[in-house]
Amino acid sequence: MARRLLNxxxxxxxxLFVVATLSFLLVRLVPGDPANYILGRNxxxxxxxxxxxxxxxxxxxxxxxxxxxxxxLHGDLGTSYVTGLTVGQAVQIAFAPTxxxxxxxxxxxxxxxxxxxxxxxxxxxxxxxAVQALAGIGLAIPSFWLAALLVLLFALKLAIFPAxxxxxxxxxxxxxxxxxxxxATAIGINNFCQxxxxxxxxxxxxxxxxxxxxxxxxxxxxxxIIYRHVLRNAAIPVVTVTGLAFIFxxxxxxxxEAIFNTPGMGNLLLTSVxxxxxxxxxxxxxxxxxxxxxxxxxxxxxxAWLDPRIRLS
Amino acid sequence: MSATxxxxxxxxxxALLRVLRRPSVLISLGWLFLITAGTAGAGFLAPYDPLDxxxxxxxxxxxxxxxxxxxxxxxxxLSRLLHGGGGVLAGALExxxxxxxxxVPAGLFIGYVGGIADRLGNFVTNVMxxxxxxxxxxxxxxxxxxxxxxxxxxxGVMMSGGLTRLIRASTQxxxxxxxVDAARVADLPRTRILRRHILPNVTGPLxxxxxxxxxxxxxxxTSLSFLGLGFSPETPNWGQMVLEATQRLGTSPxxxxxxxxxxxxxxxxxxHLGSALRDALPxxxxxxxxxxxxxxxxxxxxxxxxxxxxxxxxTGERSAAADVLLAVDGLTVSVGDLTLVDGVSLxxxxxxxxxxxxxxxxxxxxTALALAGLVPPxxxxxxxxxxxxxxxxxxxxxxQRERLxxxxxxxxxxxxxVALDPCFTVGATLVEALRLHRRLSRSDARTxxxxxxxxxxxxxxxxxxxxxxxxxxxxxxxRVCIALALTGRPKLLIADEPTTALDVTxxxxxxxxxxxxxxxxxxxxxxxxHDLGVVADLCTDVAVMYAGQVIESGTxxxxxxxxxxxxxxxxxxxxxxxxxxxxxLRTIAGTxxxxxxxxAHCRFANRCPHAQDxxxxxxxxxxxxxxxxxxxxxxxxxxAGRGEHEHASRCRRTHELEKVE
Numbered sequence: 001m002a003r004r005l006l007n008x009x010x011x012x013x014x015x016l017f018v019v020a021t022l023s024f025l026l027v028r029l030v031p032g033d034p035a036n037y038i039l040g041r042n043x044x045x046x047x048x049x050x051x052x053x054x055x056x057x058x059x060x061x062x063x064x065x066x067x068x069x070x071x072x073l074h075g076d077l078g079t080s081y082v083t084g085l086t087v088g089q090a091v092q093i094a095f096a097p098t099x100x101x102x103x104x105x106x107x108x109x110x111x112x113x114x115x116x117x118x119x120x121x122x123x124x125x126x127x128x129x130a131v132q133a134l135a136g137i138g139l140a141i142p143s144f145w146l147a148a149l150l151v152l153l154f155a156l157k158l159a160i161f162p163a164x165x166x167x168x169x170x171x172x173x174x175x176x177x178x179x180x181x182x183x184a185t186a187i188g189i190n191n192f193c194q195x196x197x198x199x200x201x202x203x204x205x206x207x208x209x210x211x212x213x214x215x216x217x218x219x220x221x222x223x224x225i226i227y228r229h230v231l232r233n234a235a236i237p238v239v240t241v242t243g244l245a246f247i248f249x250x251x252x253x254x255x256x257e258a259i260f261n262t263p264g265m266g267n268l269l270l271t272s273v274x275x276x277x278x279x280x281x282x283x284x285x286x287x288x289x290x291x292x293x294x295x296x297x298x299x300x301x302x303x304a305w306l307d308p309r310i311r312l313s
Numbered sequence: 314m315s316a317t318x319x320x321x322x323x324x325x326x327x328a329l330l331r332v333l334r335r336p337s338v339l340i341s342l343g344w345l346f347l348i349t350a351g352t353a354g355a356g357f358l359a360p361y362d363p364l365d366x367x368x369x370x371x372x373x374x375x376x377x378x379x380x381x382x383x384x385x386x387x388x389x390x391l392s393r394l395l396h397g398g399g400g401v402l403a404g405a406l407e408x409x410x411x412x413x414x415x416x417v418p419a420g421l422f423i424g425y426v427g428g429i430a431d432r433l434g435n436f437v438t439n440v441m442x443x444x445x446x447x448x449x450x451x452x453x454x455x456x457x458x459x460x461x462x463x464x465x466x467x468x469g470v471m472m473s474g475g476l477t478r479l480i481r482a483s484t485q486x487x488x489x490x491x492x493v494d495a496a497r498v499a500d501l502p503r504t505r506i507l508r509r510h511i512l513p514n515v516t517g518p519l520x521x522x523x524x525x526x527x528x529x530x531x532x533x534x535t536s537l538s539f540l541g542l543g544f545s546p547e548t549p550n551w552g553q554m555v556l557e558a559t560q561r562l563g564t565s566p567x568x569x570x571x572x573x574x575x576x577x578x579x580x581x582x583x584x585h586l587g588s589a590l591r592d593a594l595p596x597x598x599x600x601x602x603x604x605x606x607x608x609x610x611x612x613x614x615x616x617x618x619x620x621x622x623x624x625x626x627x628t629g630e631r632s633a634a635a636d637v638l639l640a641v642d643g644l645t646v647s648v649g650d651l652t653l654v655d656g657v658s659l660x661x662x663x664x665x666x667x668x669x670x671x672x673x674x675x676x677x678x679x680t681a682l683a684l685a686g687l688v689p690p691x692x693x694x695x696x697x698x699x700x701x702x703x704x705x706x707x708x709x710x711x712x713q714r715e716r717l718x719x720x721x722x723x724x725x726x727x728x729x730x731v732a733l734d735p736c737f738t739v740g741a742t743l744v745e746a747l748r749l750h751r752r753l754s755r756s757d758a759r760t761x762x763x764x765x766x767x768x769x770x771x772x773x774x775x776x777x778x779x780x781x782x783x784x785x786x787x788x789x790x791x792r793v794c795i796a797l798a799l800t801g802r803p804k805l806l807i808a809d810e811p812t813t814a815l816d817v818t819x820x821x822x823x824x825x826x827x828x829x830x831x832x833x834x835x836x837x838x839x840x841x842x843h844d845l846g847v848v849a850d851l852c853t854d855v856a857v858m859y860a861g862q863v864i865e866s867g868t869x870x871x872x873x874x875x876x877x878x879x880x881x882x883x884x885x886x887x888x889x890x891x892x893x894x895x896x897x898l899r900t901i902a903g904t905x906x907x908x909x910x911x912x913a914h915c916r917f918a919n920r921c922p923h924a925q926d927x928x929x930x931x932x933x934x935x936x937x938x939x940x941x942x943x944x945x946x947x948x949x950x951x952x953a954g955r956g957e958h959e960h961a962s963r964c965r966r967t968h969e970l971e972k973v974e
Contacts, residue, residue: 011439018440026449029456122603136588140580142532144539145573148559156563208599210731214794216604217687217726218746219719219801225603228745229734251447255536259559269448270540273455281452289443296442308781309735 004310008300012293016286020072023285024065027278034276038081055081068282077286078279082272087283090268095287097166098257098264102249104180105188110242113195117238118231120196121203131196138193143252147186147259154182164261183260187252191245198241202234209233236307243299247292325517328593338589341582348579352398359392363549372565381571385561388549390571397549398575401538404465405530411469412476412526417519419473420480421507425488434477441474447533454542461543468533472526479522480515487514517594524587528580535576551576604689607711638663638805638837639684643697646679646688651908653692654679655861658935661805661854666831666838668848668869670884671858674905677841678727680858681807684839685722686714702804720750723798725808729790729815733782739766739793740778746800765796768833770826788819795826799834806830808840812847824851846890849873857881860905860916863935867960877938877962879921879970915965923970935963 035051036043052058056067071078077087085093120128155163161182167175206212207230215225254266261267265284272280304310332338351358360380367387375382381390423434449471450464457463487493488511496506537543538552546553551572558568639661646654654676661667669677683694699706701721706714726732733742743762747753753761759778766774769792782790791811798806808827812820828851830836840851848855848869855873856866857880865878876882883901903920906912915933918924938960964970 011436014436015440015443019443022440022444026452026456136584137577137581139584140528140577142535142555142573142576142580144536145555145569145576148555148562149569149573151559152562152566152569204601205599207601207603209602210726210728211734212602213682213687214724214726214732214797215734216602217685217718217722217724218797219716220746220749222604222606229736230603232736233734247442247445251445252536254447254451255540258540269451273452285444285448285452288445288448292443292445307736308738309783312781312784 004304005297005301008297012297015293016289019289020069020282020286021065023282023289024068026285027281028061034081034278037276068279072286077283080272080277080280082275082277082280087279090280091265091283091287094263094265094268094284096168096264097262098250098253098266099291100166100169100176101180101183101187101253101256101262101264102246104177105184106191106242106246106249108184109188109192109195109245110238113192114199114231114235114238117196117199118203118226118234121200121207121234122226122230128200132200135193135196138189139197141189143186143190144255144259146189147183147256150182150186151259166262166264183256183262186259187249187256191242191249194241194245195238199234199238202237203230206230206233232306236303239299239303239306243295246295246299250288250291324595325513325520328517328590328595332589332593335589337585341585341589344578344582345586348398348575349402351395352402355392355395355399359389359395361389361392363388363393363396364547365389365392372561372568374567382567384557384568385565390568393549393554394551394571394575397551397554400461400544400548401531401534401551404461404534404543405527407462407465408469408472408530408534409523409527411466412472413519413523415470416473416476417480417515420477421484421511421515423477424481424484425503425507425511427485431481434481438474438477441471444471446471447536450533450537451540451542454537459543459545464537464543465530465534468530472530476519476522476526479518483515483518484511487511490514517590521587521591521594524583524590528583528587531583532580600689602687602689604687607715636663637661637700638665639699639701641684641696641699643695644680644683644699645695646676646683646692647695648692652911653861653908654683655911657856657858657861657863659684659856659863659866661837661839663804663837664831664835665854666827666840666852668852668855669839669841669858670843670845670848670855672843672884672905674860674907675858676861677843677858678809681809681839681841682724685724685807686718687724719746719798719801719803721801721804723801723803723806725791725794725798725806725811727810727813729787729794730782730785732794733790733797735782737781738778739780739782739785743778743793743797743800746797750801762796765799766793769793769796769799770822770829771796786819787815788822791815791819791823792826795823795830799830799836802834803836805837805839808838810841810843812842827851845873845884845888849890857884860911861908862916862963864917864963865961866935867938871938871960875938875960877960877967877970878917878964879923880917881962883920915963923966925966928965933963933965935961936967938962938967 033048034055035048035057039047039051049058056064059067068078075088077091079086080090083090116131120131151163154161162179163182165179167179169176212225212230215229216222220229253262253264254270256262257264257266258270265287269281269284271277272284355363365388367383367389369387370379370383371385371387373379373383373387379389379391381394383389384393419434423431446468450468453464453467490510493506493510496510501509534543535552535555538550539556541553541556544550544553554572555569555576558572561568637660639659641660642658644654644657644659645652657676657680659667659680669680671677679688679692682688688694696707701717706717709717733739737745740759740762743765744755744758747758747761747765748755751758751761763774763778766777771777771789771792777785777789777793782793785793795811806827811827812823815823824847827838827840831838838851840847842848852869854867855869856863857872857878858864859880865872865876865881872881873885876885880901883899886899887901901920906916906919912918912929914929914931915921915924918928921928
């Protein structure tokens with residue numbers, strides 16, 4: 001087990017390196033000169049040249065890359081062209097709203113999905129059919145369309161939840177939570193349905209395994225078999241799906257944060273791409289990659305914790 | 314899996330045909346056709362120019378002139394929908410094509426070759442997974458200044474990672490199929506093996522995945538265009554139409570409806586096609602083993618009046634004698650119209666070992682599970698009477714019936730390696746059962762579990778106690794299963810082919826263990842087996858089953874020394890340990906008919922060397938065999954007076970044949 005985790009960490013390093021390199025290349029390909037965006041249209045050639053020297057853009061690409069990489073290794077990802085904040089600061093500010101949104105929505109999707117998916121699998125019959133159909137529809141609803149609908153209904157018409165904005169959790173945990181409900185619902189509905197479907201399939205699979213018969217023959221109460229044995233086994237593939245759902249959520253935040261005007265990483269990415277704020281774009285892409293790798297690591301860890309066959313291999 | 318080595322094998326074609334019969338699939342296909350044709354023919358199908366503004370009719374609700382209403386500039390929504398789909402649909406298609414073109418060959422290659430190529434491929438897909446696709450697409454959209462083909466190409470590349478993994482996994486499992494091995498040994502060219510033998514096995518999962526990928530690409534593309542990226546703002550487009558609708562959200566929410574419906578239906582149709590096809594692909598069909606909640610189950614009523622033919626063997630109250638542990642009469646197991654076990658009657662003395670013997674598909678296991686109360690719906694179990702330890706089982710409430718399991722009747726199943734919950738240690742499983750049955754404290758339960766493990770012949774009890782099932786050998790796991798079955802100190806232990814899955818050398822040990830259990834605890838045992846050698850070795854009584862019926866029963870001495878039924882004789886002649894030395898080992902020609910084809914007359918007649926015309930005219934009863942051929946029982950037998958030791962056979966020629974041989 002320890003070897004397995006160590007192995008994963010060892011693979012994570014080159015992966016991050018490749019992602020960092022790709023993100024550097026990607027932003028260099030953006031057409032147009034950042035200096036023009038920063039200085040505006042009336043800048044003189046001298047001003048632009050001075051800024052180029054300032055930002056290091058006059059150096060060869062390879063030198064720029066190496067110096068950026070060197071900085072990144074020390075945690076220095078450069079300075080935003082636009083705001084003057086270091087990339088670290090900018091990303092740090094944007095990190096909390098995004099991670100709040102992603103964790104909250106995934107957590108709700110996981111808990112509700114496990115309960116409902118497990119319930120319909122054991123119960124079967126008409127409820128099973130109905131929930132399956134609903135989950136199929138839920139899976140097909142585009143999050144941005146749903147977001148608009150939720151805003152219309154709960155923010156504009158009923159005025160229960162705020163339509164936009166974000167309150168940091170240390171200011172007011174309640175407002176933090178209330179502010180996240182609509183975006184988390186919009187972004188989590190697909191994942192929730194995914195977890196329902198996966199849990200259902202997984203529970204049905206476990207119910208067909210021989211050990212269920214053994215436990216029944218041993219005389220364990222049905223409830224105990226379901227909660228202690230079946231759900232535990234069924235949760236293993238669900239963990240993997242939840243990890244993927246979390247990553248999917250990270251992709252979705254760009255759209256959802258734009259709709260709810262959440263000052264998160266999605267919005268930061270969108271605005272920095274638009275304003276040619278290259279260091280920030282690189283920093284955000286890198287942070288996304290770190291998050292994805294971290295999530296995969298954690299979901300592997302949880303799966304191993306649940307499944308001794310993985311743990312002891 | 315029974316995949317055929319040839320081309321787009323019939324399993325896939327059969328799955329496709331099966332899927333196409335489902336109405337929901339036809340509706341999905343119809344919808345996709347509708348939007349494809351609609352957007353392709355938007356030029357002359359659309360009632361208006363999508364850009365035509367009618368400022369007298371802005372934000373109109375559906376009407377005869379504008380079927381779906383108009384937007385804030387008075388543009389016809391239906392026309393905009395028709396014109397706005399082409400871009401996203403074509404874009405999504407492009408991404409899927411790119412993903413398939415990259416992912417399939419890459420997956421086939423690394424899956425087939427393995428080694429370094431595999432590790433490298435794995436690393437690349439890991440990198441692709443580490444970057445959220447949307448982040449890259451956003452950047453690409455800016456770099457290329459909203460060049461849709463380029464954006465979708467990049468999306469295709471990013472999606473190819475997942476596809477590569479899927480194809481790699483399918484390829485690896487196909488690579489290990491026997492006929493692929495054979496092709497490799499035969500030195501066929503690698504490309505030919507990949508194309509002819511492996512690709513067909515990959516096609517099913519690929520087709521399924523293609524639908525899902527298309528739906529993902531479609532959603533991503535509409536999200537992009539919702540953000541104002543990718544498509545020109547002048548021409549209509551589905552993502553943008555959502556954006557326009559959200560801007561008028563407060564005043565005219567109707568705008569959200571048509572575009573929302575189109576998006577949801579499209580994704581729904583794509584997902585549905587994918588999952589319908591996935592469900593239709595050939596796969597091991599396994600049904601739930603979970604029994605229903607006892608409160609929701611009605612009383613264990615008799616099957617609607619079992620066959621009259623078997624009425625003669627009703628044993629009545631007589632078998633309730635004190636030394637009889639189990640007496641079941643007319644046990645029937647059925648699913649739908651299909652009868653799997655047809656009127657089986659058994660009587661079991663306390664401390665006896667009954668062998669339930671027959672070929673596969675004769676209903677032995679079903680009988681055993683039905684006796685243990687372990688057959689979940691939709692399979693139904695019925696009987697004319699069932700008495701266990703002096704109680705009428707059929708009169709018990711469901712909850713009382715449930716209490717028999719584990720405490721009165723234990724089970725040892727066929728495949729020990731999968732019979733234990735893989736997530737719990739042997740110790741945890743035993744302790745859980747012991748605490749339930751004997752109300753022990755945690756530490757007492759631990760001591761007792763270790764004692765039990767030693768009792769079933771496990772010397773390294775401490776080690777096994779802390780082990781997980783996957784760390785045990787088959788024989789060890791079976792010993793643990795026997796220990797688990799003994800936790801409730803059952804009076805009856807049902808062992809369902811307990812040695813079939815084990816190595817030959819281990820089989821004898823497990824049989825010895827069962828014998829020891831019988832000796833030590835006085836447990837009565839029913840052992841299901843296809844091996845008459847096991848019966849001779851272990852049992853006191855035997856019931857031979859064929860096609861859902863008991864065709865011969867009696868004590869082991871009676872049946873093995875003097876078999877009355879031609880089927881029993883055939884089995885004996887085919888058992889290496891029991892045949893007469895020097896005689897050739899024989900086989901019984903033909904196979905057991907499937908339940909749907911069980912005839913009303915003698916079920917063995919078509920395989921029987923002694924069958925006559927008379928054997929196929931009507932049902933055959935189980936009749937007593939008397940040791941003297943000229944005895945009084947030549948006619949139909951008044952079986953009601955029969956005791957549990959009597960030798961019975963279901964053959965109308967029993968007595969003639971005895972004379973013959």
